[in-house]
Amino acid sequence: MNVWWKKHWPKLVLGLIFALTLGIRLYFSFTSQTFTYESYFTLRQVEVIRETGLPAFDDHFSYGGRFLPFPPFFYYLLAFFHLIMPLKLVGQLIPQILISLLGPVAYLIAKKVTNRPGVSLFTAFISGFVPAVFKETVNSLSPYTLIIPLVFFALYCLMRLENKRYIYYYIVSVIILSFTHPVSFLLILGLVFYLIITRIEEKKLDRQEGELIAFSFFFFLWAQIILYKKALLMGGINFIWGNVPSGIMSYYFSKITFIEALVAIGIIPFIAGIFIIYKYLFKQKNKEVYLSISFALGAIVLLWLGLMEPRVALMFLGVVFVLLFSEAGRLFWEYFLNTKFVPFRYLLLAVVLLLFIFNSIYPSIELMKEKEKPLPEETEAALWMKGNLPSGVTVLSTVEEGHLIAAVGEKRNFMDANFILIDNIDKRFQDLERIFKTSYEIEALDLLNNYGASYIFFSSQAQKQYDITKLNYLGSNCFSKVYTNEKVKIYKVLCGVERK
Amino acid sequence: MRKEKIMVFILGIVSIISLALGPLLRLLKDGNLLPAGKESFYWLQDEGIYGRLFSGLDAINPWALYGLMISAGLVSVFLVYSILRKLKFEVEEAALITGLSALSPFFTSFFNHPSAQMLMILWIMLSAWLILSWKKYLSYLGLALLLAVPLMGDIFNAIMAFAIALIYCSHTREKKIFLWLGGLICATAFSFFYLGKPLLTGPVEIPVNFWQGFVSEFGTTGGMGAFILVLSCIGFVLTWKKAKNYLAVYGLLLFFLLAFIFFSGQSLIYLGLMLMVFAGRGAMFLLKREWQMISLRNLIWLVVGLGILFTTLNYAVSFSVSSPDNSLIKALSWLHDESRAGEVVFSNYDNGLPIEFLAGRQAFIHQGMGKNSFESQREMMEKIFYSSEPQETLRLLKWNKIDYLLLDGQMREKLWKNKETGLLFVLANKQFERVYTKEGIEIWYFEKS
Structure with a gap:
């Protein structure tokens, strides 16, 4: 029994960590009545795939009707589970299982780097509570729930090329990532930085590593050309920047301060990670650590170029710093065992655990609570629209609510967060703001008529976002309230503007 | 082998x-x-x-x-x-x-x-091939063919010809060969400066x-x-x-x-x-x-x-699928039959050259114009397309002696997002009569009087 326990205890503890992480996530998932705003896009795609076998690339609801290319693997994966489970259960369960797999992946990487099960298990535990990741993935049907564990699994496979099956695992990972989300380019960029760093540090690259990196690059390029062919022809190179309105771009970047970024990554992993980067770039050499460092560099470069949102960059950086922390943890533990404080090692472990609870777990939960998602009243209002408004009408709402309008209300939205290939996106975004904030009925009507919007979805989300309590031009007979609940009012536009 | x-x-x-x-x-x-x-x-x-x-x-x-x-x-x-x-x-x-x-x-x-570029590339390749035969008379024949390039092609053809001759001369190092280089420079100067041939065609x-x-x-x-x-x-x-x-x-x-x-x-x-x-x-x-x-x-x-x-x-x-497609060809063929010589057709510059060639009518703007003329016509075209003052649009159309307006689907979709301003809005005026509409192409006659 003793021998069996000695051999298998890490797996048992890892299983417990996985169960704990998944359990906490599922708790929040099942106690919430709604998903995050962007999840409604996923829900709609899953339903469309279930009905037609294909995703809604020609989207009749988004922006009143538009062509939208995107990698469909994640939606097909959820649609597969939808064959055997209700959609809501799929949404609550499957993404949380996927993201919880990050723990075992982090364990494997940490074990390969440090060769210490204890430190690796601790890394697995804290990887489940990276505040940036926790915030963006709980209650969320985001492709990042698949991408994050898969990217780091691909990284682990690159560390295990001496075993041939990991080569095939890596190839399959790259293929799946290429068809899941373009942010997978981070893997390619990270590998390019890895090549550069190993060259500078005069570390020899394995031939297999070079070949796999070449394969990753070519396959990813080919997959993106296939997926986005039409969009590239229509939008040219500007398509790569996602066509995000400048108003939203400045909002993304101004929203996050350094302290907030530090909290999102985790203070202790950040400090430990910086120490390891310094140590292994300037003092010692370790190829496996370079892989992690390369990823951090890749995320920073993409963030700097505006190709990655700060919240996404923080997710990847958070996980990378946790992995780097494992090596710092090993070094610290080995140092500590040689000091006279060694009898107090369990006390030290308890203190470190407490520190992590306060620096990572507690912020994770608090940040998750701050994440904006629709109120039950909003989904109720959207459901009402589905049954009571004519089909083919366009409903004006905030950008975040756009997917809700399309998925639940099954009505055309004015604007949503899929900005690519939309002409004059800045003007549209500014006009949306003007419609909500203007005091002049004529201006509001002119803009509404211009875009063909015949209903306004005025929610508490809109009030908060535009810092208004009501629409200032509703006094006349040109607007009629057709629905109201505690948080949402829906108005019908009755008038038009005649031009002479 | x-x-x-x-x-x-x-x-x-x-x-x-x-x-x-x-x-x-x-x-x-x-x-x-x-x-x-x-x-x-x-x-x-x-x-x-x-x-x-x-x-x-x-x-x-x-x-x-x-x-x-x-x-x-x-x-x-x-x-x-x-x-x-x-x-x-x-x-x-x-x-x-x-x-x-x-x-x-x-x-x-x-x-x-x-x-012309297509034939010049062939000509230059042939010259290079002859030069690289490394046989004296064939090489000289190749160099002679290169001499004709500045007279027949544009500046890039002339530069490429010069580069080929220079590479050959530096390889062979025969002094006489430098005469060919001099000849090329003279031919280039003669063609572009003396004869005034445009640098780019x-x-x-x-x-x-x-x-x-x-x-x-x-x-x-x-x-x-x-x-x-x-x-x-x-x-x-x-x-x-x-x-x-x-x-x-x-x-x-x-x-x-x-x-x-x-x-x-x-x-x-x-x-x-x-x-x-x-x-x-x-x-x-x-x-x-x-x-x-x-x-x-x-x-x-x-x-x-x-x-x-x-x-x-x-x-x-x-x-x-590049222009002109069948619908445009049919429209231009109709225009050729139904309009009179000398009448001016207003459309997007993409359609300009097909209008001139297939309909045989003067296009308001086309890419065969000189660069300066093209730019000034383009400015005028945008004013006419996007004007929010109907009277101004009519005045510009009269002033430019436009007789017909040819609109294709791409023009309507891309250029005029707002149906209530721009040229599409002005077409409601009585001076315009739609005389042709088929397969997404519309031709409007503009009565100037």
């Missing part, structure tokens, strides 16, 4: 397919062999020797014109291969470089549109973002494929160690790249050919390298091959 014959045979088949695919798809789609694109119509209406040749062939039989273009392309392909072999490139590498060129839109598009280019004009996948009908660019980068890095052997290519590459960025897209053919040398080197590296995993090598080659073929197919499909 047998291996080379097989390679050349395959090269020939690949080239024919690549060159003929676009026109064939166009024929299957529209049932006509009318040339496509502004370049074609510019040269069909050229009053010089090129215009007479192309329009003459087109008048005899449309197949004859395409026959000339595809033959010129095929001969150019074989000349490129032969030149590379004379420059001591290995059979496989020469075949790869030539094959990649033949599959690339930058090369194929030059031989799918009748133009062809339709006015609309400035686009560099990447959109350079990479096929970003929207240009010609351009370089993304995978070929990647192979070129690999080849460039590999050749850097032996930079001395590639100095001439580096120099020409840099020159034509800068010319492409700052001067004209017409340098793309020479830029492309230089890049193909590196692409071939990159492809050879991937082919000859000892791979640890053969299956991975095969997978990479499959992906690269599919990527290159995808670019070729993409170009062929773009060519087959």
Whole structure:
């Protein structure tokens, strides 16, 4: 029994960590009545795939009707589970299982780097509570729930090329990532930085590593050309920047301060990670650590170029710093065992655990609570629209609510967060703001008529976002309230503007 | 020897397919062999020797014109291969470089549109081939042919001719040969300064973002494929160690790249050919390298091959649907029959040259105008399109003596997002009468009085 326990205890503890992480996530998932705003896009795609076998690339609801290319693997994966489970259960369960797999992946990487099960298990535990990741993935049907564990699994496979099956695992990972989300380019960029760093540090690259990196690059390029062919022809190179309105771009970047970024990554992993980067770039050499460092560099470069949102960059950086922390943890533990404080090692472990609870777990939960998602009243209002408004009408709402309008209300939205290939996106975004904030009925009507919007979805989300309590031009007979609940009012536009 | 014959045979088949695919798809789609694109119509209406040749062939039989273009392309392909072999490139590498060129839109598009550039490339290739025979009289014949280039082609053709002569002279180091260089410089000066020949010929280019004009996948009908660019980068890095052997290519590459960025897209053919040398080197590296995993090598080659073929197919499909399509041809044919000579037609500049050639009427704006005239007409065109004052629009149309307005679907969709301003709004006026509407094309008659 003793021998069996000695051999298998890490797996048992890892299983417990996985169960704990998944359990906490599922708790929040099942106690919430709604998903995050962007999840409604996923829900709609899953339903469309279930009905037609294909995703809604020609989207009749988004922006009143538009062509939208995107990698469909994640939606097909959820649609597969939808064959055997209700959609809501799929949404609550499957993404949380996927993201919880990050723990075992982090364990494997940490074990390969440090060769210490204890430190690796601790890394697995804290990887489940990276505040940036926790915030963006709980209650969320985001492709990042698949991408994050898969990217780091691909990284682990690159560390295990001496075993041939990991080569095939890596190839399959790259293929799946290429068809899941373009942010997978981070893997390619990270590998390019890895090549550069190993060259500078005069570390020899394995031939297999070079070949796999070449394969990753070519396959990813080919997959993106296939997926986005039409969009590239229509939008040219500007398509790569996602066509995000400048108003939203400045909002993304101004929203996050350094302290907030530090909290999102985790203070202790950040400090430990910086120490390891310094140590292994300037003092010692370790190829496996370079892989992690390369990823951090890749995320920073993409963030700097505006190709990655700060919240996404923080997710990847958070996980990378946790992995780097494992090596710092090993070094610290080995140092500590040689000091006279060694009898107090369990006390030290308890203190470190407490520190992590306060620096990572507690912020994770608090940040998750701050994440904006629709109120039950909003989904109720959207459901009402589905049954009571004519089909083919366009409903004006905030950008975040756009997917809700399309998925639940099954009505055309004015604007949503899929900005690519939309002409004059800045003007549209500014006009949306003007419609909500203007005091002049004529201006509001002119803009509404211009875009063909015949209903306004005025929610508490809109009030908060535009810092208004009501629409200032509703006094006349040109607007009629057709629905109201505690948080949402829906108005019908009755008038038009005649031009002479 | 047998291996080379097989390679050349395959090269020939690949080239024919690549060159003929676009026109064939166009024929299957529209049932006509009318040339496509502004370049074609510019040269069909050229009053010089090129215009007479192309329009003459087109008048005899449309197949004859395409026959000339595809033959010129095929001969150019074989000349490129032969030149590379004379420059001591290995059979496989020469075949790869030539094959990649033949599959690339930058090369194929030059031989799918009748133009002076198409014939000049053939002429320059032939000259280079003769020069590289290294036999005195054939070389002199090649140099003599090069002397004619500045008189017949544009500035880039003249520069390329000069570069070929310079490389030959530096290789042979015969003093007499420098006389040829002097002759080329004189011919260039005579042609462009004394005779006043324009430095660039062809339709006015609309400035686009560099990447959109350079990479096929970003929207240009010609351009370089993304995978070929990647192979070129690999080849460039590999050749850097032996930079001395590639100095001439580096120099020409840099020159034509800068010319492409700052001067004209017409340098793309020479830029492309230089890049193909590196692409071939990159492809050879991937082919000859000892791979640890053969299956991975095969997978990479499959992906690269599919990527290159995808670019070729993409170009062929773009060519087959390029303007003028059947609906526009029918509309212009109607306009030719129903309107009077001398009447002016207002439309987007893309339709200008087809209006002039197919309808035989004066287009308000077309890309055959000089650059300054084109820019001022374009300003006027935008004022007319986007004016929010109907009276002003009417005044501008009268002042420019417009008789007809031709609107296609793309114009309506792209140019006028707001139905209540712009030209579409003004058409409600009684002075406009819709005289033709079919398959998305509308022709409006404007009563000026």
